[in-house]
Amino acid sequence: MADPPASLSGQDVGSFAYLTIKDRIPLILTKAIDTLHRHKSEFFQKHGEEGVEAEKKAISLLSKLRNELQTDKPIVPLVEKYVDTDIWNQYLEYQQSLLSESDGKPSWYRCPWLYVECYMYRRIHEAIIQSPPINDFDVFKESKDQNFFESQESVIALCTHLQELRRTIEDLDANQLKTQFFQLLQISLWGNKCDLSLSGGESSSQKTNVINSLEDLKPFILVNDMEHLWSLLSKCKKTREKVPIVRVDIVLDNSGFELITDLVLADFLLSSNLATEIHFHGKSIPWFVSDTMIHDFNWLIEQVKYYDHKWMSKCGVDWENYIKMGRWVYHDHMFWTLPHEFAAMSQVAPDLYAELQKACLILFKGDLNYRKLTGDRKWAFSVPFHKALSGFHPAPLCSLRTLKAEIQVGLQPGQGEQLTASEPSWLVTGKYGVVQFDGPLAPSLEVPGE
Ligand SMILES: O=P(O)(O)OC[C@@]1(O)O[C@H](CO)[C@@H](O)[C@@H]1O
Numbered sequence: 001m002a003d004p005p006a007s008l009s010g011q012d013v014g015s016f017a018y019l020t021i022k023d024r025i026p027l028i029l030t031k032a033i034d035t036l037h038r039h040k041s042e043f044f045q046k047h048g049e050e051g052v053e054a055e056k057k058a059i060s061l062l063s064k065l066r067n068e069l070q071t072d073k074p075i076v077p078l079v080e081k082y083v084d085t086d087i088w089n090q091y092l093e094y095q096q097s098l099l100s101e102s103d104g105k106p107s108w109y110r111c112p113w114l115y116v117e118c119y120m121y122r123r124i125h126e127a128i129i130q131s132p133p134i135n136d137f138d139v140f141k142e143s144k145d146q147n148f149f150e151s152q153e154s155v156i157a158l159c160t161h162l163q164e165l166r167r168t169i170e171d172l173d174a175n176q177l178k179t180q181f182f183q184l185l186q187i188s189l190w191g192n193k194c195d196l197s198l199s200g201g202e203s204s205s206q207k208t209n210v211i212n213s214l215e216d217l218k219p220f221i222l223v224n225d226m227e228h229l230w231s232l233l234s235k236c237k238k239t240r241e242k243v244p245i246v247r248v249d250i251v252l253d254n255s256g257f258e259l260i261t262d263l264v265l266a267d268f269l270l271s272s273n274l275a276t277e278i279h280f281h282g283k284s285i286p287w288f289v290s291d292t293m294i295h296d297f298n299w300l301i302e303q304v305k306y307y308d309h310k311w312m313s314k315c316g317v318d319w320e321n322y323i324k325m326g327r328w329v330y331h332d333h334m335f336w337t338l339p340h341e342f343a344a345m346s347q348v349a350p351d352l353y354a355e356l357q358k359a360c361l362i363l364f365k366g367d368l369n370y371r372k373l374t375g376d377r378k379w380a381f382s383v384p385f386h387k388a389l390s391g392f393h394p395a396p397l398c399s400l401r402t403l404k405a406e407i408q409v410g411l412q413p414g415q416g417e418q419l420t421a422s423e424p425s426w427l428v429t430g431k432y433g434v435v436q437f438d439g440p441l442a443p444s445l446e447v448p449g450e
């Protein structure tokens with residue numbers, strides 16, 4: 001099999017990767033430092049002088065990181081013992097092995113963008129765990145919570161919509177159910193626009209009622225495989241006597257409004273009997289500013305449950321019950337916060353790969369997951385999604401992604417080039433999206449070993 005294309009990297013001056021490393025990541029680091037500053041009195045109240053010293057230490061570590069990045073210093077090994085420290089340092093050695101003598105050391109602009117961006121977030125985590133007693137502080141928690149509070153109107157509308165849907169769901173025929181399914185898939189897709197790492201931490205909450213704008217947004221869905229998802233889940237539903245469990249896994253992305261859209265979709269999948277259990281996969285450390293951790297997941301459900309709105313609090317009560325009954329299960333494997341492309345998962349995290357193989361369908365939310373599914377490489381726009389997955393296929397899978405990086409595959413011949421000509425920023429603003437499926441080929445088309 002031919003070598004895959006080169007990785008996106010900061011070596012391409014002017015590229016989105018280059019601009020992210022040069023401008024956006026230092027801004028995110030500065031905001032993290034500011035957040036620590038603003039919590040100084042809280043740290044003092046909680047921990048006395050020790051808390052203030054810890055804040056100072058974390059800030060100096062983050063400032064050092066920012067300087068390394070802004071002066072393109074060599075990437076340095078992690079030093080604090082943690083569950084994944086050795087894996088990260090082995091990965092750095094692997095990056096070194098890819099460079100020739102003359103290339104020099106792995107550095108911020110020389111290494112793949114995917115690696116250095118993930119590494120940056122892991123270094124933020126190292127700075128915090130090196131600063132006890134504030135070693136469990138989430139520098140992004142405030143902005144994740146703020147995104148939820150600023151999206152209240154849309155959350156109320158969505159929860160009301162879901163409860164109305166649940167009241168009538170028994171009377172819907174297959175076509176009506178499909179229509180509702182497609183609507184909630186699109187709402188989950190567009191919920192992905194609310195991403196703080198794109199906005200550099202600036203607010204990106206959902207201000208308008210997204211349900212009313214689905215028709216207007218439809219032309220911006222470049223790949224729409226929703227029919228595949230419907231036929232897959234309908235088939236699973238029909239074979240329930242033989243296969244009683246229909247499991248859908250959702251690899252989460254951002255907390256706040258996007259997470260609400262994912263929980264609403266997950267509730268519908270159970271209420272419609274299209275699935276019998278939902279498994280969510282979140283991050284185990286603060287990641288890409290807005291990505292969901294267990295404390296965000298639990299906090300959000302608590303907020304919804306105690307919100308002073310009848311239908312919203314009904315959703316929160318239902319969602320808490322799904323978790324208690326084991327119909328919703330939350331996982332946070334450390335693989336999701338490693339730098340590896342997903343094609344490496346079966347080698348690096350065989351337990352996670354085996355877990356995902358239990359699913360009838362895996363939904364991958366967001367842009368970073370898409371970058372890892374396709375290896376963040378310079379594929380031609382018309383390369384088939386299956387090929388770009390480079391053998392990653394634990395189960396039928398679908399990416400729900402708004403485009404925020406210069407990578408897109410599975411387009412029609414000429415479709416990408418046409419967009420580049422008419423709208424040069426189409427790959428990176430989040431304005432366009434895909435619902436892109438990779439499932440079992442029809443048996444006659446399956447070519448062994450391809
Ligand atoms: O995975 P998400 O939350 O959809 O988006 C994450 C992300 O798009 O934010 C940054 C914006 O440049 C990218 O580096 C990264 O891929």
Ligand SMILES: [Mn+2]
Pocket residue numbers: 195197253254288290291366368
């Ligand atoms: Mn994200």
